[in-house]
Each structure stands twice: as structure tokens, then as C-alpha cells.
Amino acid sequence: MRDVAVIGIGITKFGELWWQNLRELYVEAALKAIKDAGVDHLDSMYVGCMTSGLFCAQEHLASLMADYLGQRHIPAYRIESACASGGLAFRLGYIEVASGMSDIVLVGGVEKMLTGADATFALASAADQEYEAFHGNTFPGLYAMIARAHMAKYGTTREQMAAVAVKNHDNGSKNPNAQFPMKISKETVLNATPVADPLGLFDCSPVSDGAAAVILCPVDMAKKYTDTIIKVIGSGAATSTIALHQRDDITFLDAVHAAGKKAYEMAGLKPEDIDFAEVHDCFTIAEICCIEALGFCEVGQGGPFSEAGNTALDGKIPINTSGGLKSKGHPVGATGVAQIVELVEQLRGTAGERQVKNAKRGLAQNMGGSGGSSVVHILEVQ
Amino acid sequence: MAVGIIGYGAYVPRYRIKAEEIAAQWGDDPEVIKRGLLLYEKTVPNQDEDTVTIAYQAAKYALVRAGIDPKEIGAIYIGSESHPYAVKPSGTIVAEALGMTPEIHIADYEFACKAGAEAMFVCYSHVKSGNMKYAMAIGADTSQGAPADALEYSAAAGGSAFIFGSDEEKIIAEVLYTYSFTTDTPDFWRREHQMYPQHGGRFTGEPAYFKHVVSAGRNIMEMAGLTAKDIQWAVFHMPNGKFPLRAGQKLGFKKEQIEPGWVVPWQGNTYSGASPNGLTATLDSAAKPGDLILMVSFGSGAGSDSFIFRVTERINEVRDMVPKLWDLIHGRKFYLTYGQYAKFRGKIHLNPDV
Amino acid sequence: MIVPRHYKEMPQRYKLQGNRCKACGKVFLPPRLVCPCGSQDLEDYNLSWRGKILTFTIIRTPPVQFKYQKPYAVAVVELDGGGTIQCQVTDTPLEEVEIGKEVEIVFRKIFSEGEAGIHCYGYKCRVV
Numbered sequence: 013m014r015d016v017a018v019i020g021i022g023i024t025k026f027g028e029l030w031w032q033n034l035r036e037l038y039v040e041a042a043l044k045a046i047k048d049a050g051v052d053h054l055d056s057m058y059v060g061c062m063t064s065g066l067f068c069a070q071e072h073l074a075s076l077m078a079d080y081l082g083q084r085h086i087p088a089y090r091i092e093s094a095c096a097s098g099g100l101a102f103r104l105g106y107i108e109v110a111s112g113m114s115d116i117v118l119v120g121g122v123e124k125m126l127t128g129a130d131a132t133f134a135l136a137s138a139a140d141q142e143y144e145a146f147h148g149n150t151f152p153g154l155y156a157m158i159a160r161a162h163m164a165k166y167g168t169t170r171e172q173m174a175a176v177a178v179k180n181h182d183n184g185s186k187n188p189n190a191q192f193p194m195k196i197s198k199e200t201v202l203n204a205t206p207v208a209d210p211l212g213l214f215d216c217s218p219v220s221d222g223a224a225a226v227i228l229c230p231v232d233m234a235k236k237y238t239d240t241i242i243k244v245i246g247s248g249a250a251t252s253t254i255a256l257h258q259r260d261d262i263t264f265l266d267a268v269h270a271a272g273k274k275a276y277e278m279a280g281l282k283p284e285d286i287d288f289a290e291v292h293d294c295f296t297i298a299e300i301c302c303i304e305a306l307g308f309c310e311v312g313q314g315g316p317f318s319e320a321g322n323t324a325l326d327g328k329i330p331i332n333t334s335g336g337l338k339s340k341g342h343p344v345g346a347t348g349v350a351q352i353v354e355l356v357e358q359l360r361g362t363a364g365e366r367q368v369k370n371a372k373r374g375l376a377q378n379m380g381g382s383g384g385s386s387v388v389h390i391l392e393v394q
Numbered sequence: 395m396a397v398g399i400i401g402y403g404a405y406v407p408r409y410r411i412k413a414e415e416i417a418a419q420w421g422d423d424p425e426v427i428k429r430g431l432l433l434y435e436k437t438v439p440n441q442d443e444d445t446v447t448i449a450y451q452a453a454k455y456a457l458v459r460a461g462i463d464p465k466e467i468g469a470i471y472i473g474s475e476s477h478p479y480a481v482k483p484s485g486t487i488v489a490e491a492l493g494m495t496p497e498i499h500i501a502d503y504e505f506a507c508k509a510g511a512e513a514m515f516v517c518y519s520h521v522k523s524g525n526m527k528y529a530m531a532i533g534a535d536t537s538q539g540a541p542a543d544a545l546e547y548s549a550a551a552g553g554s555a556f557i558f559g560s561d562e563e564k565i566i567a568e569v570l571y572t573y574s575f576t577t578d579t580p581d582f583w584r585r586e587h588q589m590y591p592q593h594g595g596r597f598t599g600e601p602a603y604f605k606h607v608v609s610a611g612r613n614i615m616e617m618a619g620l621t622a623k624d625i626q627w628a629v630f631h632m633p634n635g636k637f638p639l640r641a642g643q644k645l646g647f648k649k650e651q652i653e654p655g656w657v658v659p660w661q662g663n664t665y666s667g668a669s670p671n672g673l674t675a676t677l678d679s680a681a682k683p684g685d686l687i688l689m690v691s692f693g694s695g696a697g698s699d700s701f702i703f704r705v706t707e708r709i710n711e712v713r714d715m716v717p718k719l720w721d722l723i724h725g726r727k728f729y730l731t732y733g734q735y736a737k738f739r740g741k742i743h744l745n746p747d748v
Numbered sequence: 749m750i751v752p753r754h755y756k757e758m759p760q761r762y763k764l765q766g767n768r769c770k771a772c773g774k775v776f777l778p779p780r781l782v783c784p785c786g787s788q789d790l791e792d793y794n795l796s797w798r799g800k801i802l803t804f805t806i807i808r809t810p811p812v813q814f815k816y817q818k819p820y821a822v823a824v825v826e827l828d829g830g831g832t833i834q835c836q837v838t839d840t841p842l843e844e845v846e847i848g849k850e851v852e853i854v855f856r857k858i859f860s861e862g863e864a865g866i867h868c869y870g871y872k873c874r875v876v
Contacts, residue, residue, distance in 0.1 A: 138836045147836055147870075208807050257832040262824065
């Protein structure tokens with residue numbers, strides 16, 4: 013296995029992008045990453061996308077994107093693992109470079125969700141179609157059930173969940189690519205339109221268009237392109253049951269825990285060695301459960317831990333410095349790659365107003381469905 | 395060979411609408427409705443209920459009381475004028491869900507409000523002839539009545555299921571006599587593709603309901619050599635509260651003999667499930683071993699099937715095994731506004747899904 | 749067209765036909781060929797029609813085929829005798845839906861496919 017570095021990043025604005033279609037979004041992010049890296053060719057490409065079929069009636073994405081990127085004839089792969097598609101695409105790109113099979117690999121993620129398709133229906137296809145979606149449950153509904161169980165078991169409150177949204181909007185207000193870069197108050201979250209009790213509109217990440225891309229190459233080769241070597245030092249992925257009711261403990265994201273454990277082991281690190289993290293806050297309760305499963309706080313204590321400010325930019329472990337899915341936006345297939353983009357910005361020291369001081373090691377955790385899949389990466393600046 | 399009901403069950407939804415609520419919508423005087431038709435409130439199916447789910451629940455209760463293996467049932471006939479499909483049987487769904495398939499004869503019946511009783515008639519005949527060991531008859535409806543029509547005060551949802559058999563020790567109510575009286579009388583109808591039925595107004599009274607119900611009642615009693623004094627309880631089809639009392643009066647029955655099955659003022663007219671619910675309500679409440687029960691159905695179009703049952707000792711064993719109809723009628727209920735009711739019943743013109 | 753998919757799941761939706769691992773005793777709906785414990789020795793098992801609510805939500809933004817049913821409750825129900833399912837809570841005022849409440853399973857219409865498609869029946873629960 014060769015050591016692998018991230019040498020280029022590119023991202024589009026996230027939001028309601030009525031004037032860009034699926035391929036244009038992808039190509040914009042990919043061209044930015046290629047330019048940022050300064051590479052003159054690609055050996056292969058991975059495209060993370062959840063459900064372009066339901067949103068755009070378009071599959072066969074890998075070839076489409078390679079063609080429109082001017083890379084006809086390269087091998088390209090489309091990766092799907094619901095909302096973890098981007099993160100998993102990154103892992104596969106990493107493995108391909110590490111294995112020695114390819115040198116320069118582009119990993120992109122994209123989702124075009126504002127197409128007139130019923131987003132609630134499309135996203136519910138990441139749940140167990142015949143045993144969850146069939147009964148009228150939705151993604152907000154699944155996380156609301158996790159929230160209700162977490163509240164009952166650990167005494168987590170709506171205020172603690174609201175603190176997550178307030179913090180992520182604070183961070184997002186410093187991110188020019190964020191879909192909703194406005195600061196919000198706790199009252200805004202608590203008084204928002206209910207979506208799936210106990211979750212309201214401001215507990216939920218938005219429906220977004222957007223794309224992100226990164227370029228990977230062996231560390232040995234990276235020196236040719238950049239002085240700031242950002243190395244992938246940990247990668248872990250895991251699965252669990254996608255039907256929430258079949259999980260042994262509804263309040264515990266076991267796939268996140270398992271993926272985190274593998275990544276920590278590979279990096280030889282513990283949670284306390286991480287300087288900052290991007291975690292999958294598709295809902296406020298998701299961030300609370302993710303930081304618990306990743307060991308940033310005790311299991312059951314994610315609520316009070318967040319409310320006390322430990323996850324703020326200047327906190328013990330800054331979480332979702334980009335604004336997270338909540339404020340930055342959540343074009344599902346792009347999210348996992350966008351998390352890597354944020355890690356690289358922070359590790360390069362180019363995150364501007366939202367820069368974490370002395371950021372040496374960052375963790376990105378991407379998750380599919382209600383926790384049926386998760387992928388964790390740890391990056392370190394050399 | 396004695397043949398009779400070996401298991402029965404009834405079901406009505408929990409939702410209701412009051413006569414006052416409907417009257418307020420259309421500018422009627424609710425007191426006139428309540429006094430004139432003896433209708434106070436009616437059951438409304440929840441949005442997830444239809445003839446199939448009502449039939450299923452009634453049938454499930456009937457199976458509990460019968461205590462038999464569903465696979466032994468040779469036929470299931472569901473009578474209704476609100477089958478969820480114009481083409482595709484209701485009976486297959488209920489039979490599949492209750493584990494009766496595949497060796498079973500299935501048909502859906504339709505004869506206005508008589509379809510449940512005619513299913514009983516055929517099931518009885520199957521067992522009597524030795525064609526099959528057990529047969530299940532269900533009358534269930536989520537009745538249709540046009541907005542602002544007098545029928546809107548009565549058209550309700552509910553039904554009953556009866557399993558017929560000949561095991562002496564299982565019979566709850568033995569069938570002693572059956573009789574049918576049928577003519578071509580267009581008092582009430584619904585043409586294909588029409589949403590609501592039409593009716594002949596006062597023509598539905600004397601030439602339709604009373605002629606058939608009274609004839610079917612009188613003739614079966616004559617056949618049996620019995621009078622209203624020899625029969626403890628009587629059930630007549632209940633299009634409203636008033637008609638069954640008047641029909642009973644014409645045949646010499648007192649109100650007290652009709653009351654145990656007189657569910658219509660609080661339940662409404664459950665169409666194919668109306669006289670069947672009257673019978674289950676009677677079995678659930680007043681019927682004692684040895685009692686005779688007269689049941690006369692009526693279906694517009696028009697015809698009446700009548701039965702005389704004799705109740706056995708087994709009624710006391712099975713009565714409390716499942717929820718009783720009167721308890722369902724007077725138990726947990728939720729009142730709807732007219733707007734909610736209109737939505738539940740699909741009376742609001744919606745945009746098609748794109 | 750949902751017909752072939754729905755048809756395949758009818759034994760589960762109509763009768764709660766699942767299975768149980770002979771090695772560890774876990775109950776599954778739908779039935780599995782392999783238990784998470786690793787055993788492939790499973791036996792047919794019909795799940796109970798009684799249980800209790802483990803967690804729930806109230807859906808206020810439903811998918812398109814449920815849009816006229818909102819708001820409605822969906823719960824995770826642990827059934828007596830093993831197995832957990834997810835289903836709607838019907839016939840119950842929303843304020844009465846709570847964790848730990850006893851429920852009975854009822855047979856209901858889950859949704860109809862568009863204006864002219866089939867009616868899909870299956871299990872829901874209601875608070876007893």
C-alpha cells in the first residue's frame with residue numbers, strides 16, 4: 013500500500029441552482045479540482061451520487077461525467093451508498109491509488125435534487141423500501157424516531173438539538189459556498205414548522221444542488237504538485253441494517269462506530285488526537301449521535317456536550333466548521349466529498365474566518381440512510 | 395342435519411359524524427332528521443378502512459368464536475355495494491389475509507343492502523347440501539350517499555361475518571327456516587361510473603321496502619307456523635331508525651323485540667352490513683339459549699331474504715370472546731367535522747398527482 | 749406499477765409471516781436466509797399481533813402517496829414473542845401515541861397506487 017495525498021479540491025456553490033444541470037455541476041467542481049491540483053491528466057475517476065435516476069432520470073453517470081469532463085476513455089465508476097455515496101467514492105479512489113493501480117484519480121460527488129421530483133419520496137429509497145418507506149415513513153421521520161428514543165433514554169432535549177443547528181449556522185455564515193449562510197437563534201429552531209415530531213424544519217438539512225471533487229495521488233508524487241502534503245492516514249467503512257427497527261439499539265449508530273474504529277486503528281490515533289471533524293449532520297440528532305459513536309464524547313452525552321459549546325469553532329473539538337449539511341447544504345452524493353474539501357481547506361490553513369487554529373488532523377464522517385452505512389477518513393497535514 | 399352459525403363477528407370504525415354536523419352543512423333542521431328518521435350519528439370509515447378491512451376484522455372475530463382452522467372453510471362470500479374494486483374481488487384479499495386460500499370458493503355479491511344476507515343464504519345452503527363443511531358469509535359496506543341527499547344522514551360503514559357449519563356442538567344459532575321474496579322494483583340504483591346512488595324518494599317506502607320486508611317476514615312466519623309472540627327477537631333491514639320499527643309493527647312485533655338489534659340510530663345504515671349487524675347485535679346482547687330470532691334483510695331492486703334462527707347454549711360461551719358490536723358502537727369514538735368527513739369519504743375534488 | 753413488488757411481500761404484510769433463528773432466537777420480518785448471528789438454521793414464525801411502542805414520530809411532510817393522510821404517526825413496535833416492525837399508528841389521537849404504549853396490529857389499506865392502481869393492504873397498529 014502506498015501513502016496517498018489529496019492534492020486538489022473543487023466545490024460548487026450549494027443551493028437551488030436552477031441554471032445548472034447535473035453534468036454542469038459535476039464538471040464545474042471537477043475542473044476546479046484539476047486546476048487546483050495542477051494535474052494534466054486523470055488515470056481514473058469515481059462519481060459519488062445517490063439517486064440521479066429518481067431526481068433526473070439519469071443513470072450511467074460515470075461515463076457521462078467522464079465525457080463532459082473531456083476525459084473520454086478513462087475508466088470511471090459511479091458509487092452509491094445513499095448519502096454516504098461521496099465518502100465511499102473517496103475511499104475507493106484512495107484504495108485505487110494506494111494499491112498502485114492508478115496514480116492520478118479524481119473523486120467527485122454530485123446531486124441535483126431540485127428537479128421537480130418528490131425529494132421526500134426519492135430520499136426514502138435509502139430506507140428499507142418495503143418495510144419502512146411502504147408505511148409512509150420518511151428520512152426526517154426515521155431520525156425523529158432516533159431523537160425520540162434518545163430523548164427517552166438519555167434525557168436529550170430539543171434545546172440541545174437546537175444548539176447543533178445554531179452552531180452549524182454560525183459556521184456556515186463564514187462559508188461563501190453555503191446554501192443558508194445566515195445565523196439563527198435557538199428560538200428559530202424551536203419554533204420552526206414541525207416536519208416529523210420532535211424535529212422541526214431547522215433540525216433538518218435542506219434539499220440542495222451541488223458538487224464537490226478532489227484529486228488523489230501517491231504522496232511521493234504529490235511533492236511535484238504542492239508543498240502542503242495532506243495525507244490520508246485513516247480510512248474506515250462499515251454497514252449496518254438499513255431498517256431502523258432492526259437495529260439492536262436505535263439510539264446508537266453502530267456503523268458509524270465501526271467505521272470510526274477502523275479509521276482510528278489504521279491511523280493509530282484516538283478520538284482525542286483529532287483537531288476538528290466534519291460529521292454527517294443531516295439532522296441535528298444525527299450530529300449528536302455521530303459524535304457519540306465517534307468517541308468525541310460519552311455515549312448519551314452528545315446533547316449536553318454540544319449545548320456546552322464543546323463543538324464550536326473555538327471548542328474542545330470543532331465539529332462541522334463548514335456549516336455542516338445543515339447550513340452548507342446537503343446535495344447527498346456531493347456531501348462526503350465536500351467534507352474532504354473542508355478538511356483540506358482547514359489543513360491548508362485557507363478556511364478564512366472559519367479557520368481552526370493549529371488544525372493538523374481532521375476527521376470526516378459520512379453516513380448513508382438512517383445509519384445503514386458510514387465511512388470515516390482521517391487526514392493529516394505533513 | 396342441523397345447520398347454523400358457528401362463529402360470528404362484527405366491526406364498525408371508530409369515526410363518527412353527527413346528524414347536526416351534516417344538517418348544518420346543508421341548511422337542514424337536525425331535529426327534523428333526528429325525529430323523522432331516528433338517526434343521531436353514523437360511523438365513518440377511517441381513511442385506511444374500506445369494505446375489505448371491515449370484512450377482514452369481522453371475519454377475524456368470527457374465526458375466534460368458531461375456533462376452527464381457516465383452511466377448513468370452503469367458501470367466502472362478501473356482500474357489499476362498496477367493493478374497493480369494480481373489477482377484482484374483495485373476497486380474495488380477506489381470504490388470503492386470514493389464511494383460507496387456496497382451496498376455497500370465492501365470490502363477491504352485490505344486491506344493494508341485501509348482499510350480506512344473500513351471502514348468508516348461499517353459505518347456509520352449501521353446508522346444508524353437504525357441499526362443504528364450513529362457509530363464511532360477510533356483509534360489509536362503506537356506504538355511499540350523495541352530499542346533501544337524505545341518504546347522507548344514514549350511509550355508514552361496518553359489517554358482520556358469519557361462519558355456517560353443521561357441527562352440533564359448535565352451532566350458536568341454528569337456521570330453522572329461510573325464505574326469499576324478490577321482484578323487479580327500481581327504487582334505488584347506481585349506474586356504472588356514477589359516484590353516488592339515486593333513489594325514488596317516497597317510492598322507496600311502500601312499494602319497495604315495506605312490500606318486500608313485510609312479505610318476507612309474514613311468509614316465513616306462516617311457513618314456520620309462528621307468530622310474533624313465539625319469536626323473541628326480530629331484525630329488519632335498517633335504512634333509517636323508523637322503517638324497521640314500522641315493519642315490525644305491521645308484523646306484530648313490539649319495539650322491545652327489535653331494540654337489541656336496532657343499531658341504526660347510532661351506527662347508521664351499513665347497507666349490506668345493516669341487517670347482519672342487527673343480528674350480531676342481538677346475539678351479542680339479548681339472545682338467550684332457546685330464543686328464536688327473525689331476520690329480514692332488504693335490498694333495493696328489490697328483494698328480501700328472511701331467516702328464523704334458534705339460539706343455542708353455546709352463545710354464552712362465545713359471546714365475550716371478542717369485542718361486542720354494541721361496545722364498538724358506544725365505545726371509543728372520534729367525531730369529525732363535515733370538512734374532515736368530506737375528505738375521509740373522498741368527496742373533495744383534488745388535483746391529480748403529477 | 750407496484751403490483752409484482754407488493755405481491756411478493758403479501759405474506760408478510762397480510763399475516764406477519766417471518767422467521768426465527770434456531771440458534772439465537774431472534775425473530776425477523778421479513779424472513780432472512782442468514783441470521784446476523786451467522787446461523788442459517790431458521791424456522792418459519794408468525795409474529796404476534798400485540799406489542800408495544802419503542803419509539804415513534806409524527807409525519808407532517810409525507811411522501812406523495814401519503815399526502816392526504818397527514819399528519820400521521822409511525823412507530824417502531826416490539827411485538828410480544830419477538831421481532832420489531834415499523835408501521836403507522838391508526839385510530840389513535842396523536843397525543844396518545846407514546847413510548848411504551850400497548851398496541852394491537854390491525855389490517856388496513858396502507859395506500860392506493862395513484863387514481864387507478866391497486867390498493868395496497870398491510871399492517872398498522874393502534875393503541876389499545
